[in-house]
Amino acid sequence: MPLANGRHFLAIPGPSVMPDEVLRAMHRPGANIYEGKLVEMTFAMLPDLAKVARTAGRPMIYIGNGHAAWEAALVNTLDPGETALVLESGRFAVTWGEMASALGVKVEVLNARPRRAVDPDAVEARLRADRNHEIKAILVVQIDTATGCWNDIAAIRRAIDAAGHPALFLVDCMASLGCVPYEMDAWGADVTIAGSQKGLMTPPGLGFVWAGEKAWAKTPTLTRGRSHWAWEKRAEPEFFYQLFHGTAPVQHLYALRAALDMILEEGLEAVWARHAALAAGVRAAVLRWGEGSPLELNMTEAAERSDAVTTVLTGSIDAKRLRTVAETNLNVTLGIGLGISETGAFRIGHMGHVNAPMVLGALGAVELALTHIGAPFAPGGVEAAIRAMAPGVA
Ligand SMILES: *Cc1c(COP(=O)(O)O)cnc(C)c1O
Numbered sequence: 001m002p003l004a005n006g007r008h009f010l011a012i013p014g015p016s017v018m019p020d021e022v023l024r025a026m027h028r029p030g031a032n033i034y035e036g037k038l039v040e041m042t043f044a045m046l047p048d049l050a051k052v053a054r055t056a057g058r059p060m061i062y063i064g065n066g067h068a069a070w071e072a073a074l075v076n077t078l079d080p081g082e083t084a085l086v087l088e089s090g091r092f093a094v095t096w097g098e099m100a101s102a103l104g105v106k107v108e109v110l111n112a113r114p115r116r117a118v119d120p121d122a123v124e125a126r127l128r129a130d131r132n133h134e135i136k137a138i139l140v141v142q143i144d145t146a147t148g149c150w151n152d153i154a155a156i157r158r159a160i161d162a163a164g165h166p167a168l169f170l171v172d173c174m175a176s177l178g179c180v181p182y183e184m185d186a187w188g189a190d191v192t193i194a195g196s197q198k199g200l201m202t203p204p205g206l207g208f209v210w211a212g213e214k215a216w217a218k219t220p221t222l223t224r225g226r227s228h229w230a231w232e233k234r235a236e237p238e239f240f241y242q243l244f245h246g247t248a249p250v251q252h253l254y255a256l257r258a259a260l261d262m263i264l265e266e267g268l269e270a271v272w273a274r275h276a277a278l279a280a281g282v283r284a285a286v287l288r289w290g291e292g293s294p295l296e297l298n299m300t301e302a303a304e305r306s307d308a309v310t311t312v313l314t315g316s317i318d319a320k321r322l323r324t325v326a327e328t329n330l331n332v333t334l335g336i337g338l339g340i341s342e343t344g345a346f347r348i349g350h351m352g353h354v355n356a357p358m359v360l361g362a363l364g365a366v367e368l369a370l371t372h373i374g375a376p377f378a379p380g381g382v383e384a385a386i387r388a389m390a391p392g393v394a
Helices: 020-026 037-053 066-075 091-102 120-129 153-162 213-221 250-266 268-289 319-330 356-372 381-392
Strands: 009-011 059-063 083-087 106-110 135-141 168-172 191-195 206-211 309-313 332-336 345-349
Touching: 009 345, 009 356, 020 250, 037 059, 037 206, 037 250, 059 066, 066 091, 066 168, 066 191, 066 206, 083 091, 083 120, 091 106, 091 135, 091 168, 106 120, 120 135, 120 153, 135 153, 153 168, 168 213, 206 213, 250 268, 268 309, 268 356, 268 381, 319 332, 319 345, 319 356, 332 356, 345 356, 356 381
Parallel strands: 009 332, 083 106, 083 135, 135 168, 168 191
Antiparallel strands: 059 206, 191 206, 309 345, 332 345
């Protein structure tokens, strides 16, 4: 492994790279979890978390990963026996739907067209056909981390409205918050979920849920038992301990504070623009490599390719071997072909704490690994990426 020593490049779509500022913020002993600095810092941070999701609503913070946030969103909005419509665009919404099934919810999946995003017209048609409003909630992901798909949340909202359907709209922003534009209130999402370890640049272990008024109105009517995941006390705690339904995640909270400081200092719009410019570079590289070779972008429509993660199909090129060479010989960790193929796909994460040298470095390493394994590909991917990124430099 002659070229592996040196800095490790983590190019998977979560957990993402953590800034040194975030790591340093965690390096502290335990704190008073009843009063004082931690309590003040945390309450003051809640509005900043709301800013990131563009909502007036207060976030609930769970000690848990994205799956915990998924469950929190489901049990506070859906009773057993009620129906949820899952909008497929890859593994993630489907897995969320499987969780809903396990919680007793009847789940119907609206299948995606191959390698395409959710079709808002299909959503509208399905909802129009649901004359008795049996469907109580609609589940979708903004960016599906498996396929690299970017769903148009505003367009799906318009489809729901066009059908005049009252179902709650639940949006998974795990892989998109802090990466691409999201407007919870303006786009009429009723529930948003996210986690700490992707665009928010914080270690895995925090799950976030924001709920709008319509979702809150449903909660008191629920018959299912709820305790740890219940929203009520977390949103309106009489004392700090209730905010987390137990001990606060002290170090994670300081890490999150540092990460939010970085995001707000850069400016959310600037963060989105940085992701867009870097993602354009990644896509340009893949398109170049693919000239006369089996390499291609998984999503067939340009507008449906996400700015946070790119899924590459490799055809006859062994993606597993490519990833192994990248990791073992070059110290660059690429994402597995999750839910698609272990040997026929890989993913490049470009979310959170990433800049041009990091992305160009990862792309250069992919090109080097392709060369090393003797794969057929058109060279010049990094050069194409540079040209695509250039307008974003200023
Ligand atoms: C990562 C991810 C999840 C799951 O998060 P975990 O922290 O692994 O539980 C859910 N949805 C999307 C879109 C994700 O990218």
